[in-house]
Structure formats: structure tokens, C-alpha cells
Amino acid sequence: MSETEVPLVEPDRLAAELAQPDPPTLLDVRWRLTGPPGRDDYLLGHLPGAVFVDLDTALCGSPGTAGRHPLPDPAALQAALRAAGVRAGHPVVVYDGGDGMAAARAWWTLRWAGHRQVRLLHGGWPAWVAAGLPTSAEAPDPASGDVTVRPGALAVLDADGAARLAAADEGVLLDVRTAPRYRGETEPIDPVAGHIPGAVNLPAPEYVDAGRFPSAETLRARFAAAGVTADAPVGAYCGSGVTAAQAVLALHLAGRPDAALYVGSWSNWVADPQRPVATGETPAR
The missing domain is CATH 3.40.250.10 (Rhodanese-like domain)
Structure with missing residues (x-):
């Protein structure tokens, strides 16, 4: 990088x-x-x-x-x-x-x-x-930008892609929600509790501390402990794709710029009652 x-x-x-x-x-x-x-x-x-x-x-x-x-x-x-x-x-x-x-x-x-x-x-x-740096309460009036949006520059998973990755012999789908939500013991937001079968739980506090990231070496070790290797596919999801985006950023810092985000995450997964739901600690496929 x-x-x-x-x-x-x-x-x-x-x-x-x-x-x-x-x-x-x-x-x-x-x-x-x-x-x-x-x-x-x-x-x-x-x-x-x-x-x-x-x-x-x-x-x-x-x-x-x-x-x-x-x-x-x-x-x-x-x-x-x-x-x-x-x-x-x-x-x-x-x-x-x-x-x-x-x-x-x-x-x-x-x-x-x-x-x-x-x-x-x-x-x-x-x-x-x-850091004692200056702040302002004045809202600026910026000149209009000219950026052009060209979607697709980072990897995205849909529900089918997330299911395939979670079930694959090589590769890891990380569920970065809290352990009780992953295990299906509680679900404060979405209508169904549990996780995608085969997903591995790695709660966000295990790779980021109050918004600050550890070294790349530390991140690689923490992701490796969850089964993330140097080259096998890896993706992440959470409740709605916000916390998981932070996991993708951490994976970039750890040397995995190909990491995929399941943008819809659990809130999309449970929108279809036909999709399977797993509970407990074991990421059984």
C-alpha cells in the first residue's frame, strides 16, 4: 500500500x-x-x-x-x-x-x-x-464538484454471494456483530435473530478499539485467528452494512483490498423468510 x-x-x-x-x-x-x-x-x-x-x-x-x-x-x-x-x-x-x-x-x-x-x-x-485544533460553527458554501460516480470499484456481495462464501471450503464470511446477536440470543433491530450459516463471528472490538485501528501486523493476526488467509476470498457483514464497512477498511489495512462487503447484511438476509438462519457459536455450514 x-x-x-x-x-x-x-x-x-x-x-x-x-x-x-x-x-x-x-x-x-x-x-x-x-x-x-x-x-x-x-x-x-x-x-x-x-x-x-x-x-x-x-x-x-x-x-x-x-x-x-x-x-x-x-x-x-x-x-x-x-x-x-x-x-x-x-x-x-x-x-x-x-x-x-x-x-x-x-x-x-x-x-x-x-x-x-x-x-x-x-x-x-x-x-x-x-489535539487542540481549530473548529468552526460556520457552514461553508462549497463550489460544486465534478466527481463522476462509477460504481463497482470495490467488491460487493449480495445474499447469494454471501451464502456461497460462507459455505465455501476456502474463504471466510465474517459476521462482525456482537456475539449474542451472532448466536441468536438477542436481536435489538432486525426481526430475526441468528447468523448466516457458515459465517464466522469476529465482533468489531476485536479488530478496532474505539474507532482506532492497530498496526497492520496486529490486524493480520486477528483476522488470521478468524480464518482469514492471505489470498482466500473474504467478505464481511453486520446488521446493515455500516460496521462491516469498517471491517473492510481494517482488511484493507491488513493487506486485503479485495475484501467484499455484503452491503445489505443481516437486514437484507432476513427480508427473505426462505433464507436459512443459524444460531449458536459454531459456524456450521
């Missing part, structure tokens, strides 16, 4: 880049699964020059049988990104409230859309504030 491809940037490095004549485009994607809207936080204070982009309405499609956070319509995504000032070939930095999940889904979405130069502010808004 080259210097320009490392998908993380630390606050001090970003501050130096923002002081340059043509700084990166900043997207504030703060978001909470159960609300309130992230825009409220943005209006109270944000990185100078950052534009708020809503995860639910701008970066994802409408919820339904495709999942709670399905792929966006390419034309709608292009319009939202251009309105936020995203330019073709120009670097973008995304950040959230610190857990890194919404920012990772924004990173993934831009990469999937063909925009390669996108990074995540490591530690998000809290790391920026903790």
Missing part, C-alpha cells in the same frame, strides 16, 4: 494539509444508528471547511428489502457528492463522531463509486478536538 493509498490520516497531518492552498475536501458524516441526526452535532461545531453529508439519505439508498442501508442510486450519490464539493481526482477526508463506523461506510462508498483518493480522519472529531 503506497503512501497515497493509506486510508487513514492523523489530526496533525490533516491540519498541515488543510493549511495548503488546495486542501482536501472535508466531509462530516457524524451519525448515530438511533439518532439524533448528526447534523445537530455538525451545527454546534465541525472542522473548518467541512460539509455535512448525511449517511442515511445521501450515502445510502432508501431502506427496504435490500437492507436498512443499501447501495445508493449512483445518480443520486453523484449529485450529493457534487453538492458537497467533491472533485474528480481531488483528495477527500471523511470523519465522524469517533467510532469510525459512519466514516468507514463513507470511505467505502466513495471508493466503491470510483473515487480513489479518500481517507478517514483517525479518531474522528474527538481526536481533532483533543
Whole structure:
């Protein structure tokens, strides 16, 4: 992974880049699964020059049988990104409230859309504030961008693809939800509890700590313990494709840029009552 491809940037490095004549485009994607809207936080204070982009309405499609956070319509995504000032070939930095999940889904979405130069502010808004760097409550009026959305630059799984990967002799489908949700003991959001048969549970706290990623070596070891090898196929899912996007980012850092995201995730899987559901700790196929 080259210097320009490392998908993380630390606050001090970003501050130096923002002081340059043509700084990166900043997207504030703060978001909470159960609300309130992230825009409220943005209006109270944000990185100078950052534009708020809503995860639910701008970066994802409408919820339904495709999942709670399905792929966006390419034309709608292009319009939202251009309105936020995203330019073709120009670097973008995304950040959230610190857990890194919404920012990772924004990173993934831009990469999937063909925009390669996108990074995540490591530690998000809290790391920026903790570093004593300047903030603003002024919402900018960015010049319209000219980015063109070209879907398909990152690997995507649908339900059938996820099932095949989970059942394969080689390859791993990671379920990154909490262990009780994986085992089927509880399901606070979706109508059915359990997991995709054959999927391996690797809860997010085992590879990321409060939005911060360990070294590539540590990540490789943690993924290897879950059965991820250097070259066999690997994919990830969660409840609706947000936490799993963070897992895909971690896999990129670990040297697996081919990792696939099951975007619809569990919310799409259980939309079809004919799909099998497994429970318990063992990822039986």
C-alpha cells in the first residue's frame, strides 16, 4: 500500500494539509444508528471547511428489502457528492463522531463509486478536538464538484454471494456483530435473530478499539485467528452494512483490498423468510 493509498490520516497531518492552498475536501458524516441526526452535532461545531453529508439519505439508498442501508442510486450519490464539493481526482477526508463506523461506510462508498483518493480522519472529531485544533460553527458554501460516480470499484456481495462464501471450503464470511446477536440470543433491530450459516463471528472490538485501528501486523493476526488467509476470498457483514464497512477498511489495512462487503447484511438476509438462519457459536455450514 503506497503512501497515497493509506486510508487513514492523523489530526496533525490533516491540519498541515488543510493549511495548503488546495486542501482536501472535508466531509462530516457524524451519525448515530438511533439518532439524533448528526447534523445537530455538525451545527454546534465541525472542522473548518467541512460539509455535512448525511449517511442515511445521501450515502445510502432508501431502506427496504435490500437492507436498512443499501447501495445508493449512483445518480443520486453523484449529485450529493457534487453538492458537497467533491472533485474528480481531488483528495477527500471523511470523519465522524469517533467510532469510525459512519466514516468507514463513507470511505467505502466513495471508493466503491470510483473515487480513489479518500481517507478517514483517525479518531474522528474527538481526536481533532483533543489535539487542540481549530473548529468552526460556520457552514461553508462549497463550489460544486465534478466527481463522476462509477460504481463497482470495490467488491460487493449480495445474499447469494454471501451464502456461497460462507459455505465455501476456502474463504471466510465474517459476521462482525456482537456475539449474542451472532448466536441468536438477542436481536435489538432486525426481526430475526441468528447468523448466516457458515459465517464466522469476529465482533468489531476485536479488530478496532474505539474507532482506532492497530498496526497492520496486529490486524493480520486477528483476522488470521478468524480464518482469514492471505489470498482466500473474504467478505464481511453486520446488521446493515455500516460496521462491516469498517471491517473492510481494517482488511484493507491488513493487506486485503479485495475484501467484499455484503452491503445489505443481516437486514437484507432476513427480508427473505426462505433464507436459512443459524444460531449458536459454531459456524456450521
